[in-house]
Amino acid sequence: MINTEVTIGSLKLKNPVLTASGTFGYGDEVKELVDVTRLGGIITKSLSLKPRDGNSPNRIVETASGLLNSIGLANIGVHAFIKEKLPYLRNLETTIIVNIAASTIEEYCDVLSILETETGIDGYEINVSCPNVKEGGLTFGTNCAMTEEITRRLRLLTKKTLILKLTPNVTRIAEFARAVERAGADGVSVVNTFIGMAIDIRTRKPRLSTITGGLSGPAIKPLALAKVYEVAQAVKIPVIGIGGIMTWEDAIEFLLAGATAIQVGTANFITPSAGVKIAEGIQRFCEEANVRDVRELVGAMRSER
Amino acid sequence: MINTEVTIGSLKLKNPVLTASGTFGYGDEVKELVDVTRLGGIITKSLSLKPRDGNSPNRIVETASGLLNSIGLANIGVHAFIKEKLPYLRNLETTIIVNIAASTIEEYCDVLSILETETGIDGYEINVSCPNVKEGGLTFGTNCAMTEEITRRLRLLTKKTLILKLTPNVTRIAEFARAVERAGADGVSVVNTFIGMAIDIRTRKPRLSTITGGLSGPAIKPLALAKVYEVAQAVKIPVIGIGGIMTWEDAIEFLLAGATAIQVGTANFITPSAGVKIAEGIQRFCEEANVRDVRELVGAMRSER
Amino acid sequence: MIQTLCHVSSIEHIRSNIYVMGFGSSEIASSSMAGQFVNIKVNETYQPLFRRPFSIYHIEGENVKIIFQVFGQGTKALIQKQLSEKIDVIGPLGRGYNVRDDFETALLVGGGLGVAPLPILTNQLRTKRIVTFLGGRTKEQILPTYLENVQIATDDGSAGYKGTVVDLLEKYLVQEQVVKPKIFACGPNVMLKVLGKLAAKRSIPCEVSLETVMACGIGICQGCPVERTDGRKKYSLVCKEGPVFDVQSVVFPL
Amino acid sequence: MIQTLCHVSSIEHIRSNIYVMGFGSSEIASSSMAGQFVNIKVNETYQPLFRRPFSIYHIEGENVKIIFQVFGQGTKALIQKQLSEKIDVIGPLGRGYNVRDDFETALLVGGGLGVAPLPILTNQLRTKRIVTFLGGRTKEQILPTYLENVQIATDDGSAGYKGTVVDLLEKYLVQEQVVKPKIFACGPNVMLKVLGKLAAKRSIPCEVSLETVMACGIGICQGCPVERTDGRKKYSLVCKEGPVFDVQSVVFPL
Ligand SMILES: Cc1cc2nc3c(=O)[nH]c(=O)nc-3n(C[C@H](O)[C@H](O)[C@H](O)COP(=O)(O)OP(=O)(O)OC[C@H]3O[C@@H](n4cnc5c(N)ncnc54)[C@H](O)[C@@H]3O)c2cc1C
Ligand SMILES: Cc1cc2nc3c(=O)[nH]c(=O)nc-3n(C[C@H](O)[C@H](O)[C@H](O)COP(=O)(O)OP(=O)(O)OC[C@H]3O[C@@H](n4cnc5c(N)ncnc54)[C@H](O)[C@@H]3O)c2cc1C
Ligand SMILES: Cc1cc2nc3c(=O)[nH]c(=O)nc-3n(C[C@H](O)[C@H](O)[C@H](O)COP(=O)(O)O)c2cc1C
Ligand SMILES: Cc1cc2nc3c(=O)[nH]c(=O)nc-3n(C[C@H](O)[C@H](O)[C@H](O)COP(=O)(O)O)c2cc1C
Ligand code: FES
């Protein structure tokens, strides 16, 4: 028997594969296509205090091996989430991590406090890294002191696993990871999308209504992997690797670079069961490579020359 | 007749297409395959004071729509360049821009001073952004004050066109662009490669000998375009757009985002005449879109909603 | 809604760059409603990265057929397929036309390749009186196969009425006595917008099928909003709440 | 060296996953030296992004042939080609074997698909005595077409000598009187390294063809270094100064 369980804070995931926020809805949209109980866990779409309509169209551009998006955190808001989505999620046999986005520290605190009164939530991922909203988002995510402060304030409000999701759009991501570790986070998710842009040369207009957006998908995999490696060298708390993971081979790369768990994002859009397939692939790889505990792979890159 | 000429500092380029440093050798390797006189200009491989062997293999990895490299500025050194390469370049009917890399401010100054005594060089591009060398490279490129200081010192040494090549691996590239503008640069090249990484899961070793390297190619096009746009909003000196430009359509996107000229890098490896084809495509586009001067396209993105 | 690897069962070259492709899937064939779509991964690479959505065109036994124009990377890859090669399909997706309303005459309107959902719709409207209006730039763009009572409009007059298909429909409505009509349409946004005005003027219920860029097709990316007119909420997702909408409920992005 | 769009003139399935493909280019056909290679853009997409280098296998009139094993994205795309479809080729590239040295017996050594440059080499050595040594894991991997005086070694003994091709060569050198020999080899690095030791011990000149990852194939990326033993400089570029090197001049990365 191979152990595939990994731990983030007090949270045990049955396997290291999570679905990334904003790429798996609230988990109920895909029930006909995916057996979600075979995932390590689900991270829900970013929730804000009030519902958000999101940005005006166009919100999506396909680029070379990449996806440029500017959704603008369209979500139903924390109250509707609790009423309409949580009852379904609560009864699933998998870990539920709720992702929170906000424009002020107070809003982060409010949303988390509201969620704290509910059962069925196993942990929080805090999005301080959305490139597609005017307030909050990157203004927080590129400010190290602010990121630290948000973490500190939220830490006071919950004993559940608290994960901060970092942006790659900074010079030294390791500094941010150290700051959130210092402030008491149980883990860091690395990374959110990279700022990108595309122009329609015929109309001369930007392809996204917000001009710039966030790039995800296979194109960013090498970049995300380097960020995960940088962070894993810098902190002791678990790192959750994200960015362009489409196959189990990609996932193993992130584990070797130092990620304790990984998230599957864009891949869900192409194959909603991508996460389950990746979890199976990791298991098979361990069997074949004679790895008895998936944790043996974490940070096991051989960098000696 | 369509005007395709653009100006950077005192330098006139017959068209906006340059070949990017490190992706076109010293210009002589490809003479059987490309009519280099139809390019706007050639930017030569980064030169250092002494020859550099470069990093140990493996130096190259193919990624999804991208190229991860860790060449380590392998080059023949400024003296051999003057002796062996410049005589050929000097007689070409195209603009020659020499790219300089160094580990200290003094070395930058020395190399530039040595080149100043030669004829046939039309301008300099200063590489403060190579991710693949231990000294210099990104230590300079991610330090705004240092970048400004290098520019200031080099400005004192030459009246020729002086271009600083910036790294995208910073939080706010516009600050760097403003600093070099302030220090007297005639233009900024945006961008060098993005830090990336890949692991061979079979051997568990990094695929590059230096662990991390720089990502180029179509994968980074949306990211590079966003950086060009950010810089073009921030400075008045010409911006030279670089990153994943494979086709003339890509080039037009960069012009619309605010680039006065563009550089073709990775595309040369696949089609050494890519730059010439792109120059032709831009010309044809202007004819068909009734644009009589290519400069009308610069920054002409229509961002009103 | 299932994800399935199915065999390509037919590839027909209809004309110039228009193809009809069939693939075998009893689950999709038996559960598809007119106006729904399938989302196809055209090859196994990241180029293109996304699936491509196609309206369900016709069902023949276990075979589901789509019609498409070769356009960019996705459709170019699609015509590379060989017979009995496998393709990865998710479907049926979205909300189709409502064929159970209280109406007697179905007025089907298709502009260009907007004809795509009309054959399966014609099938599912068997108990109603159907009149079909097809528009195109030239006669080449008119694809009347499987359709009933076809009236044609072309921009250049190379077939049928010279003018737009909406003008043709308007003329028809003026000249004929149409009992309890309902309009079912698909085509370019400009056409649907004008059609919406005509339908409003004449108080005819009208459903239209929309297209947007789609990253997922199943409601998990929030990438396909269309603005609503009814103020209940700002946007609907075309992939999940559509692609068929009451023409008066949406704002057409032009 | 030219870049040319040429027609695929033949596609032969040799065995299991090995194919020989020909394409018509009189320029490349007439100027290729044994040991040189062509660099092929296997499709028009960015997947794969790079060209793929292949040794020139054989020249037949205007047709240049390569032999390859279907392996990853590049070779998978290559076998999708149809006859007379166009492919984008740059060649001939690199420095081939030196066939003008002062030697009388050419000892050709190929490990697995390292046989690739030996047929054209055999042709260009017409005036010399040739003995060819082929090694493979099993008999399936032995491809003696176009070669002369072939001696075979297989790891599993399914054909010829049971053992490595270098052992076979050594036995041959012990048993036979070989006049003024020179070794020409291509194969996996491990094999070439052992061969280098044998050649040194017996003071036989030996040229080998190397493989590395290549981004450009024409000397402009600096991506394909091989370490030198002679101290003159640290690295040579495999694509430009090679792929053929004196076995004693390079360090084999294993
Ligand atoms: C619900 C739905 C049903 C559809 N049904 C059909 C159908 O039955 N038959 C059919 O041929 N197509 C249909 N489409 C469109 C189809 O999904 C593809 O977009 C189209 O075939 C072009 O794909 P491609 O990969 O060949 O071109 P691409 O390479 O994707 O496109 C080339 C260029 O066209 C632009 N483009 C592509 N699609 C659109 C679009 N929808 N609107 C505006 N610009 C676009 C792209 O931005 C790009 O610049 C449908 C789309 C939707 C959302
Ligand atoms: C000078 C030269 C001559 C060559 N001649 C031939 C020839 O005659 N016949 C032939 O079949 N091939 C030849 N090759 C190799 C060929 O260029 C391709 O690398 C090979 O066919 C696999 O390509 P692919 O796209 O199918 O696999 P890819 O998708 O590129 O590779 C799949 C996996 O194999 C690894 N890989 C690929 N190539 C190599 C390599 N060379 N060394 C180590 N790992 C590798 C990749 O890293 C990847 O993980 C030659 C290479 C060189 C440099
Ligand atoms: C359409 C889309 C919507 C996203 N929405 C969110 C979100 O609401 N909150 C968040 O933290 N990240 C969001 N992300 C970022 C992803 O969770 C993930 O960090 C990123 O896509 C990189 O992973 P990938 O390359 O596997 O997609 C979104 C990404 C995409 C593509
Ligand atoms: C193999 C390789 C070598 C490079 N060498 C240099 C160099 O010596 N100096 C430099 O300033 N940039 C160098 N670059 C960066 C390119 O000039 C260019 O900025 C980058 O590749 C992005 O453009 P592209 O996507 O068109 O390749 C190199 C890039 C590659 C891929
Ligand atoms: S396409 Fe993803 S939500 Fe509609």
Ligand code: FES
């Ligand atoms: S492959 Fe580019 S220099 Fe050799």
